[in-house]
Amino acid sequence: MVSGADLDPRALNAARLQVWPEEENSADCIASVLRLESHHSAAFVEDGRVAAFVDGFLTYSGEGVPRWEVDLLGTLADYRGQGLARRLIEDNLRAGWQRGASFSRALIQLENHASQRAFAACGFAPADGVVRLWVCSRPLSEPAPLPPGQHLVPVETFNYRGVWLEGKLSAQGLRAARAWLPQGGGQICGVLMPREREDLHQAAQNEGYAWVNDYQWWLLSRLEQGRKEE
Structure with a gap:
């Protein structure tokens, strides 16, 4: 697992575009994020290619409660079914707790059952309502x-x-x-x-x-x- 400043923003962007091809190029945005102390980014790299990646960061509610947002999680098709997403979530959670978060949350599309299974395996549970x-x-x-x-x-x-x-x-x-x-x-x-x-x-x-x-x-x-x- 590679994390933080050791990550290549261009390789991360290439992987992101394979998971979500409708998104725009954002290598510069990723490079900026990798420099932020409030974020924790990590990826599994195989033969120079990003196989799976995650980014999480700290936010605060209106009442000042620190929250850890597991914001972006993706696994390339060739590497699915190996438990990489679960391991990335667990690593991201540790970073969130170290930064003082009271709880962690992830926003998951209703049809994204693979992501739901990965977060459930890490102890997450769905909130009431859509x-x-x-x-x-x-x-x-x-x-x-x-x-x-x-x-x-x-x-x-x-x-x-x-x-x-x-x-x-x-x-x-x-x-x-x-x-x-x-x-x-x-x-x-x-x-x-x-x-x-x-x-x-x-x-x-x-x-x-x-x-x-x-x-x-x-x-x-x-x-x-x-x-x-x-």
């Missing part, structure tokens, strides 16, 4: 204050630099996330909404957000993992 991901790449040039009870989470990932909107969601919050883009140098703002909240989906659509897919949070608390290991 969430719908909306994203927007249209920056707002005019000011838009963030309403009370809502929280913007700046993030930098293998795929993009941007911001997540969390809390008591509203149309004004969606606008505030768009207004952050030119100020924060971001490319994308994103928000997760309960699938049943049609009012919020309509508000997102009105603000120029596009629906990506439906997901479920998978969670593991540091305390719960400790109990399972006793």
Whole structure:
């Protein structure tokens, strides 16, 4: 397993594009992420080729709770079924606990059963409810204050630099996330909404957000993992 600054961003990007060919080239973005102390990236490399990879990073809730986001996990087709994803998740979790995270979470698409099995094997369990991901790449040039009870989470990932909107969601919050883009140098703002909240989906659509897919949070608390290991 290779991690951190020892990773080749071009090789990681090539592997990422094989797993998600619809994504854009982001070798420069990956190189930037590999330099961040808040992140932990790792990969299995076979004969100079990245076989499987993961990136995780620390964020904070609106109440200041430290969370470890297992954000991107991929295994190339030729290397699946060898348990590489599980080993990468376990390594990523250790990095998250070392950085003080209270719990870890992963956002998994409903149809991604392979990823669900890998996270379940590491002790994660699905949260109740399904969430719908909306994203927007249209920056707002005019000011838009963030309403009370809502929280913007700046993030930098293998795929993009941007911001997540969390809390008591509203149309004004969606606008505030768009207004952050030119100020924060971001490319994308994103928000997760309960699938049943049609009012919020309509508000997102009105603000120029596009629906990506439906997901479920998978969670593991540091305390719960400790109990399972006793």
